[in-house]
Amino acid sequence: MPETVRRHLEGASPVARYPQAPSAPHTQARPSAVVGRRDPRYPDLAGRGINARFRPDPDTIRVVATAEQAVRAVQDSVRDGTRLAVRSGGHCFESLVDDPAVATVIDVSEMRSVYHDEELNAFSVDSGATLGTMYRSLYLGWGVTVPAGRCPEVGVGGHVAGGGGGALSRRYGLSVDHLHGVEVVVVDSAGRARLVRATRELSDPHRDLWWAHTGGGGGSFGLVTRYLFRSPGTDEGSRPADPGRLLPSPPAAVLRKTARWDWQHVDEAAFLTLVGNFGTWHERHAAPGDPGAQLDNSLALPRTGGGPLTVETAVDATRPDAQELTDRFIAEVSRNVGARPEISVTTLPWLAATLVPDEFAGVKGRFKSKAAFLRTGWSEQQARMVYRRLTDTSGYHNPAATVYLLSHGGEVNRPGPADTAMAHRDAVLKTYWSVFWFDEGEDALHLDWVRASYEEFFGDADGVPDPGRGYGGTFVNYADADLAEPDLNRSGVPWHRLYFRDNYAALQQVKERWDPNDAFRHALSVRLPGDDAPGIS
Ligand SMILES: Cc1cc2nc3c(=O)[nH]c(=O)nc-3n(C[C@H](O)[C@H](O)[C@H](O)COP(=O)(O)OP(=O)(O)OC[C@H]3O[C@@H](n4cnc5c(N)ncnc54)[C@H](O)[C@@H]3O)c2cc1C
Incomplete structure (x- = not known):
């Protein structure tokens, strides 16, 4: 051991x-709670969303504990003609639930x-x-x-x-x-x-x-x-x-290796080498069945002052080649970076390695995230631009702004793009910009920074990860309502093409069959056929 x-x-x-x-399932289910504004439970329930940027204002929150209660809650809302939204874990990046236009939130967290x-x-x-x-x-x-x-x-x-x-x-x-x-x-x-x-x-x-x-x-x-x-x-x-x-068995233990570079030892050349190595490695090892697809990797690039540049890799610790695979990965990603990273190694049982609270646990702040799937690593021009954005302190000073590269591909890329509604089966990486702050008065500052950074990063595709121009679109789980805003997405590429690519027309058919009155809608919901309006009513 x-x-x-x-x-x-x-x-x-x-x-x-x-x-x-x-x-x-609950056999003796508790009753469904109907929580209005004056109910003492209202603030706890209304405030369950993790992003403090939004101001939810529902009249009623229905806490349902069974499927029957859920049917009743939906029926009541439809009968009353109120706009409804469903909440589970509250981890939406955007105000898809916390939209002030939503009058009834149906909270399923007791199910x-x-x-x-x-x-x-x-x-x-x-x-x-x-x-x-x-x-x-x-x-x-x-x-x-x-x-x-x-x-x-x-x-x-x-x-x-x-x-x-x-x-x-x-x-x-x-x-x-x-x-x-x-x-x-x-x-x-x-x-x-x-x-x-x-x-x-x-x-x-x-x-x-x-x-x-x-x-x-x-x-x-x-x-x-x-x-x-x-x-x-x-x-x-x-x-x-x-x-x-009936389902996969996770590894009994996880071997994790982390390499950290302090910003003071990383100049532009070292930065370009590090992100270049990381991208090249993933271009070579994203095919299903590739031995490298056993590894789960990330590269976190915080702004200066926000901590070290960090590469992490994790693998099934019980594999005989676990040490070799991870050592080789760290060596290839670090090659010619110059400064030596600080390396740490842990091995934990799978559940302990997995039940690690995220950075948002217990902290409710304001944030904005923007993401994309990539079919290749970053270009040198993109890497230079990111370096400048992370190190330039002349107009922006937030250390809690980070750019990530996350490994993708492997078995994710085995199904065809239409086998599931998830069309993105050709990416090798996800990239992800995240900005975090507390003060409402700083909203414009941080939003401008992350929006301008993203637009510049995809400058050769009019500011978005256009699947028609070599990029991989983006992930609906990393909701970014900017892409459906004509003022913020000036590319001419519709938001739904970025999220659903060629599957959107089929999704609209499903929408027409199963939600013909558009009872379930939000800024990034699938529209009824013929409805091409960017916003929602
Ligand atoms: C810290 C953090 C880490 C994350 N990590 C990952 C990750 O590793 N991989 C990944 O894929 N994604 C990740 N995400 C994104 C996450 O998967 C999405 O934000 C997801 O939509 C959150 O689901 P939720 O139920 O917690 O959110 P909610 O805010 O409750 O709901 C999100 C959306 O789903 C709808 N919804 C919720 N429950 C139901 C339901 N029962 N029926 C119908 N619609 C429903 C809501 O109406 C809303 O539109 C992460 C997000 C955060 C904030």
């Missing part, structure tokens, strides 16, 4: 932070069962569970997992419908690559709310609704009550099948 694993066993376990989910549904032979994960609760329950119960995001506080509700990806995705694909079905409250043309099950079975007449939830984004088609997970091809044997074979 590695020393760090042994020490972990002697210390406090992070597992306790994420409670075990109820193992079966969080995780269990093996014997009848369907699939794992049922209620849409109000967090990723941390899902990871814990699936792993401790059956030794399996769904490849999903890095932040355990994120809600399954929004995350999975947007595609869902994280530390195990290069190895096992996206969450939606293991999605067998969904149960969704939809509203028909007569305004009737009802619960529908949709699966990936070719014979399922509702299959299009399942497909829309494999990357079409949350809040566009209905209220998801639960997701059903089972990897393709695992239910072919005789029943009763072993549930432990």
Whole structure:
């Protein structure tokens, strides 16, 4: 047993932070709470969104604990003609829920069962569970997992419908690559709310609704009550099948190596070499089946004063070649950078390595993030521009502004672009600009900086990651409403092309069939066919 694993066993376990989910649906469910402005619970519920930039102002928040309560809450809202939005983990980057125009928020966070549904032979994960609760329950119960995001506080509700990806995705694909079905409250043309099950079975007449939830984004088609997970091809044997074979098993332990360079030792040449090496490595190792796709890597480039430039790689610690793969990666990325990085190494059991709170846990500030999928590393011109933006202190002084490069590809790139609604199956990296601050009076300063940086970065494509000009579009889970604003996206490339590429027309067909009155809508929701307006009413 590695020393760090042994020490972990002697210390406090992070597992306790994420409670075990109820193992079966609530049979004696609590009543649905209807919380108005004068209710003492209102501020806690209205303020659940993580981005303090937004001012939610719903008249009513409905806390639902069962699918039946969810149907009733949707029905009441439709009957009253109020604009509704659904909230799960509250980790949306934008005001898709915290829009002042939303009058009713349906909060599903009390629906969080995780269990093996014997009848369907699939794992049922209620849409109000967090990723941390899902990871814990699936792993401790059956030794399996769904490849999903890095932040355990994120809600399954929004995350999975947007595609869902994280530390195990290069190895096992996206969450939606293991999605067998969904149960969704939809509203028909007569305004009737009802619960529908949709699966990936070719014979399922509702299959299009399942497909829309494999990357079409949350809040566009209905209220998801639960997701059903089972990897393709695992239910072919005789029943009763072993549930432990229905989903991937995560590694027993994770080996993580981190290389840090202090900014004072990094000049422009060193910076260009580091980001160039990182990009080249991912161009070479993003194919499904490549041994390098075993690694999950990131490069964090904070502005000067915001900490060291940090490369991190993680791999299944039980692989015989784990040390060799990670050493080679660190060596290739560091080659000719000049300054020697400070290296740290840890090995932790999988759950402890996974249930690590993100930087937002316990801190509610204001932020803006802008992201893109990349089919290659950065060009030298882009790297020079980023270096200037990170080191120039003449007009901007925020150390809490960071540019990231995150590994992508591997098994994510195995399915075809139309197999799921998640069309981005050709990227090798994600890049991601993030700015964080507290003072409302500084909004314009920080927003201008990140918007101008992004526009300049994609200057050869009129300011956006245009899939028609060599870039990979962007990720609906990293919602950026700027792209749907004509003043901020002047490229002429529609926002939906950036998010959904060639899958948008099919998503619109699903929208027309399952949400013909557009009951579920927000700034980045799929529009009804013929509705090309950039904003929403
Ligand atoms: C710190 C942080 C780390 C992240 N890391 C990752 C990552 O590693 N990988 C990744 O893919 N993404 C990541 N994300 C993005 C995240 O997946 C999305 O923001 C996701 O939409 C959040 O889901 P939520 O339920 O927490 O958010 P919410 O704000 O509750 O909802 C987001 C959207 O989904 C809709 N929605 C929520 N629940 C339902 C439901 N039950 N039915 C229908 N619609 C629903 C909402 O209406 C809204 O439009 C991260 C975000 C943050 C803030």
